[in-house]
Amino acid sequence: METLSYYSRNEIKKELVFNAQNREVAVRYGDGGFGRRPDMIQFDNDVLDLAKKGASSFHISEEHWVDALKLKPGMTKRELDDLRSGWDLVLDIDCEDLEDSKIIAFYLIEAIKFHDVNYISVKYSGNKGWHIAIPFKSFPNVVNGVEVKKLFPDGPKVISEYLVDMIKKPIMDKYGKEFENKLKVDTVLISSRHMFRAPYSLHEKSGLVSLPINLEEVMAFDKTKARPENIKANIKFLDISKAKEGEATSLITQAFDWKSKQVKREEFSDIKKTGEFDEITEKIPEEYFPNCIKKGLAGLEDGRKRFLFILLNFLRSVGWNNDEIEKRVVEWNKNLANPLKEGYVVSQLKWHKAQKGKMLPPNYDNKPYYADIGILSEEEANGNIKNPVTYTVRRLRMMQRQEPKKKKVKQTKAL
Numbered sequence: 001m002e003t004l005s006y007y008s009r010n011e012i013k014k015e016l017v018f019n020a021q022n023r024e025v026a027v028r029y030g031d032g033g034f035g036r037r038p039d040m041i042q043f044d045n046d047v048l049d050l051a052k053k054g055a056s057s058f059h060i061s062e063e064h065w066v067d068a069l070k071l072k073p074g075m076t077k078r079e080l081d082d083l084r085s086g087w088d089l090v091l092d093i094d095c096e097d098l099e100d101s102k103i104i105a106f107y108l109i110e111a112i113k114f115h116d117v118n119y120i121s122v123k124y125s126g127n128k129g130w131h132i133a134i135p136f137k138s139f140p141n142v143v144n145g146v147e148v149k150k151l152f153p154d155g156p157k158v159i160s161e162y163l164v165d166m167i168k169k170p171i172m173d174k175y176g177k178e179f180e181n182k183l184k185v186d187t188v189l190i191s192s193r194h195m196f197r198a199p200y201s202l203h204e205k206s207g208l209v210s211l212p213i214n215l216e217e218v219m220a221f222d223k224t225k226a227r228p229e230n231i232k233a234n235i236k237f238l239d240i241s242k243a244k245e246g247e248a249t250s251l252i253t254q255a256f257d258w259k260s261k262q263v264k265r266e267e268f269s270d271i272k273k274t275g276e277f278d279e280i281t282e283k284i285p286e287e288y289f290p291n292c293i294k295k296g297l298a299g300l301e302d303g304r305k306r307f308l309f310i311l312l313n314f315l316r317s318v319g320w321n322n323d324e325i326e327k328r329v330v331e332w333n334k335n336l337a338n339p340l341k342e343g344y345v346v347s348q349l350k351w352h353k354a355q356k357g358k359m360l361p362p363n364y365d366n367k368p369y370y371a372d373i374g375i376l377s378e379e380e381a382n383g384n385i386k387n388p389v390t391y392t393v394r395r396l397r398m399m400q401r402q403e404p405k406k407k408k409v410k411q412t413k414a415l
Contacts, residue, residue, distance in 0.1 A: 003051065003055075003056055003202060004051050004052065006202065006228045007047055007048065007050075007051035007055070007202075008048060008051065009233075010044070011232075011233040012047075012200050012231070012233055013044040013047040013048060014044060014233070015199060015200045015233045015236070015237075016041060016047050016058055016198055016199075016200060016201065017041055017042070017043065017044055017046070017047065018236065019060055019198050019199050019237055019238065020040065020041035020042075020058070020060055020198065021042075022064045022065060022066075022068070022085065023040075023060045023061045023063070023064060023065065023068060024037065024038045024039070024040070024060070024061040024063070024065060024068040024071055024193060024195075025038075025039045025040055025041050025058060025059070025060055025061075025068075025198075026039060026058075026059040026060075026195050027039060027050050027055045027057075027058055027059075028055070028056050028057045028058075028059065028204070029053070029054045029055060029056060030054060030056045030204065032054070034059075035050075035055075037071075038068050038069055038070075038071040038072075039068075040068050040069060041058070056202060056204050057197060057198075057201045057202050057203065057204055058197075058198040058201040059195035059196065059197055059198060059201070060195060060196065060198045061193060061194070061195055062087055062088055062090045062156070062190070062194065062195075062196060063084050063086070063087045063152060063192065063193070064084065064085045064086040064087060064088075064136060065083055065084060065085060066083055066084075066085050067083070070083060071083065071193065080192055081149070081150045081152075084149055084150075084152065085149065086136035086148075086149050087136055087149065087152045087155070087156065088133050088134065088135050088136050088238055089133060089134040089139075089155075089156050089159055089160075089248075090131055090132070090133045090156070090190075090196055091108060091131070091132040091133070091160055091163070091185050092125075092129065092130075092131055092185060092196060093105050093108070093129045093130045093131075093132070093184075093185055094125065094127075094128060094129035095128060095129065095182050095184075096128065096182075097128065098128045098129075098223070100179075100182050101128055101129045101130055102130075102218055102219055102221065103171065103175065103179075103219075104130075104167070104171070104182070104183060104185075105122065105130040105132060105218050106218050106219055107167040107170065107171055108132055108163055108164075108167060108185075109122065109132060109215055109218065110167075111163045111166045111167050112132070112134065112163065112251065114166075114347055114348075114351060115248070115250045115251040115254065116247065116250060116305065116344065117134060117138060117247055117248050117251055118244065118247060119134070119135070119138065119239075119242045119243040119244065119247070120132065120133070120134060120215060121133040121134070121135070121212065121237045121238050121239070122212070122213060122214075122215055122218060123199055123210055123211055123212040123213065123237050124208075124209075124210065124211045124213060124221060124223075124225075124226055125197060125203070125210055126197060126201070126202070126203025126206055126208045126209060126210040126211070126226065127203050127205055127206045127208070130218070131196055131197075131210075133237065133238055134243075134248055134251075135238045135239075135240045135243045136148075136149075136240075137240045137243045137244075137245055138243045138244065138245070138246070138247050138248040139155075139246070139248045139249070139252055140246050140248075140249045140252070140253075143155075143249075143252055143253060143256060143368070144253075144256060144366070144367065144368070145367065148252070152192065153190045153191050153192060155252060156190045157190045158255045158256055158258075158259045159251060159252060159255040160185050160190060161255075161259065162254070162255035162258045162259065163185075163255075164183060164184075164185055165258070166351075167183075168180065168183060169354055169355075170354065171183060197210045198210065199211075199212050199236075199237035199238075200212075200231070200233055202228065206223075207227075207228075208223060208226040208227060208228075209226045209227070209228055209231050210226075211225065211226045211231065212235040212236065212237040213225075213235060214235065249368075250305050250306065250309075253306070253368050253369070254309060257362050257366065257369075261359060261360070280317075280318060280319040280393065281319060282319050283315075283318065283319040283320040283321070283324055284318040284319055284392055284393070284396050288318075288392050288395045288396050288399070289318075289388070289392055290380060290388045290391040290392060291375075291377045291379070291380060292364070292370055292375040292376055292377065292380055292388055293310075293311070293314060293375075293388055293392075295374075295375045295377075296310065296311065296373075296375045297311070297332055299335065299336055299337065300336065300373065300374075300375070301337070301338070302373055302374070303369075303372065303373025303374070303375075304336065304338075304340050305340065305344075306368065306369050306373055307369075307373060307375070308329070308333075308340065308345070308348055309348075309361070309369070310361040310362065310369055310370075310388075311328075311329065311332070311361075312325065312329070312348065312349070312352045313352075313358075313359050313360060313361040314360075314361045314388055314389060315328065315329075316352070316358055316359075317358050317359075317360050317361070317389045318389060318392050318393070322353050325349070325352070326349050329345065329349060330345070333345050360387055360389050361387065361388060361389065362387075363386045363387050364376060364380050364381060364383075364385075364386055364387065364388070365386070
């Protein structure tokens with residue numbers, strides 16, 4: 001099928017226009033390279049006119065703009081932030097072999113689902129890779145006191161790194177350690193004004209279509225489905241009408257929390273100085289837990305998923321083994337007025353067990369995890385101790401130091 005004939009189809013034009021709204025567009029003209037930038041597509045006839053001029057493919061920005069035509073080279077970050085109205089998370093998987101890309105795409109989708117994100121878009125890139133996306137609508141307005149629309153490119157990059165780290169072990173366990181070298185998500189895409197191939201655009205090298213598909217079709221996908229003559233434009237990519245506002249809150253907050261631990265590991269410092277953290281080999285009883293943990297264990301109306309994340313890391317950090325953690329978490333959830341779905345809890349426990357080593361829960365100053373769900377006391381907010389594990393360990397050590405003194409006093413009185 002000729003390029004002009006393909007882009008002349010009404011359903012193809014409509015889908016290209018649908019995904020081009022509020023984005024910068026770049027048009028490629030075969031071997032002639034890309035046309036002018038910035039560019040936009042607003043109407044069906046815009047697509048047809050460009051195709052008549054020799055357009056071979058259409059590319060769109062990951063970012064949404066108030067007015068894309070105001071973009072220009074050399075803009076400062078502040079100028080870009082002011083002009084940007086949002087961004088979509090688009091993970092670009094591009095391996096040498098399509099079968100390897102399928103595996104990575106499948107595990108990334110499962111990792112995103114793990115964070116209770118229900119609407120996820122996926123499309124075949126047109127050659128050897130995949131684009132997995134979450135619309136901006138799914139993210140919260142603010143994270144850690146910063147407007148999410150301004151968290152570009154840092155936000156998508158952190159989420160991408162976090163998800164890759166999350167799927168690394170299960171993939172290597174199943175497909176071998178050699179798969180680690182293939183486990184890459186192209187972060188070049190995650191930079192301001194970088195483009196990705198638009199849904200239903202042709203790919204010059206393969207002649208195939210960049211085709212949106214259903215999530216469950218990834219592993220069984222056959223390239224022949226992406227031939228232009230076989231295309232039925234019946235699946236939209238990044239359809240915000242299907243997305244739920246804020247459903248990716250857990251994903252982005254946990255990703256930034258993970259990143260802070262990778263870069264700083266500050267929260268370990270107080271304990272590591274005395275070696276207290278390494279000494280914890282038996283579980284510390286609940287009587288030594290800080291108020292925020294006790295309050296969360298007593299029951300929550302909001303923030304149950306965030307507290308579960310805190311609780312899993314906290315219990316492991318204070319010496320509880322996997323069986324003890326599972327028993328306590330199941331008991332906690334069962335006693336909630338509105339329990340989390342059993343499948344969600346089981347998946348969180350399963351992922352937690354697969355992690356190596358100990359990772360402390362977020363610090364008290366991580367507002368979404370404590371203050372926002374109503375478990376942070378004034379003493380914890382204003383005190384010198386930064387982390388619930390630090391509090392617990394110090395309290396235990398203090399009580400242990402006091403015990404010999406108490407015994408000595410009793411013995412003296414007895415004499």
